[in-house]
Amino acid sequence: MLASRLIAPVCDAIGARAARRDDSTTRRELASDARVAMTTTTTTTTTTRAVAGPRRAARAARVHRRGFVGPSRAVGAPRRARALARDDDDDDDDEVTTSSGTTRENAKTPRVLYENDAVVIVNKPPGVSFHSEFEPGALARLRASRDAREERLRAVHRLDKGTSGTLVFAKTADAAKKLSDGFATRAIVKYYVGISGKKPKKKMGTVTGDMARARRKAYKLTNTKDNPAVTKFVSFGAKGRRMFIFRPLTGKTHQLRVCAKSLGAPLLGDDVYSGAVAERCYLHACAIRIPESLGLGPAIQIICSPDEGEAWDLEAFERHFPSALAKDSGAWFDDQPLLRSTLEAMTDESS
Secondary structure, three states: OHHHHHHHHHHHHHHHHHHHHHHHHHHHHHHHHHHHHHHHHHHHHHHHHHHHHHHHHHHHHHHHHOOOOOHHHHHHOHHHHHHHHHHHHHHHHHOOEOOOOOEHHHHOOOEEEEEOOOEEEEEEOOOOOOOOOOOOOHHHHHHHHOOOOOOOOEEOOOOOOOOEEEEEEEOOHHHHHHHHHHHHOOOOEEEEEEEEOOOOOOOEEEEEEOEEEOOOOOEEEOOOOOOOEEEEEEEEEEOOEEEEEEEEOOOOOOHHHHHHHHOOOOEOOOHHHOOOOOOOOOEEEEEEEEOHHHOOOOOEEEEOOOOOOOOOOHHHHHHHOOHHHHHOOOOEOOOOOOOOEOOOOOOOOOO
16 A cells, blocks of 8 residues: 555656657657658749749840840839830831832831932931931931941931921031031021811910920920020911911920920820820921022922821912922012021021
8 A cells, every 4th residue: 555655656757757758759750840841842942943943034035135125124024025025016017018019117218308419308207216216217227228338427407206307417527517507597497387186376476485394205485585496387277177387496306396385286196295196296397498508509499298197188288388389499488477488598587
């Protein structure tokens, strides 16, 4: 009896220690199992990443081969990659042959209207930048289309990407200086036509004011006149819209587009200045007069009708700019003082 009382506590202690050992063993086994599971998960994740890596690299390589951005930018910017893919689609479309037998790519090349030993005057299509961006610009396309490999054409003025029409290049440094002086002194006369879906605040007049930067790459007209943009214009109804004839006396960036906006009649298709949606910006450089006094040969007079866009009223254009006008060396628009010009030095017409 006494012996069993003495033995019982000892047995209980031994049983408790055994239970603790079993529990510790179980915990170690569980921890070991967890480590194995974590290792397996890590291995699976690593394997997944290894599989995904080549796919991502291949996708980056495809974008990189397009020649626009590096692989890292292509992977990190899927929206940019999709936009580039759309650009590639557009480039493919450029090679489609039109009903007239020319390709769309050829249609983007400026067409030569006049040329002598000093100047080349072309008709720039709408939608073609002056400088090369994601595709060749007007100057690069013109150079590529000409046989004279050593010829160096020089820019003397520019047209916005959406603007079409007459664009002048100089063949020599001397011609470039004379043309630049002609634009600066207003000896060279330019005319533009535009279309708006809205009626302007006034039908005709002169818009004068300094231009300043605004938002979204736009400019705005200010009330100051320290270095003002000056534009003379008339407007009239044409096919249910409003047609403008602009005669700029200065050559500021976006000058005519800002002029139309300031009149409450932004140009059709000019999304920067809230113009109505259209397939192009309806602004066209339609005529230019270069006097003989500049020393570039005989007087140059070019009439260039707009040939792209359904909104143009070509009959109205022909009434104001008949082809015979290009042969008239006298005063143009003699009955309309705002548009009147001559081949003489511009004095009374400059203000």
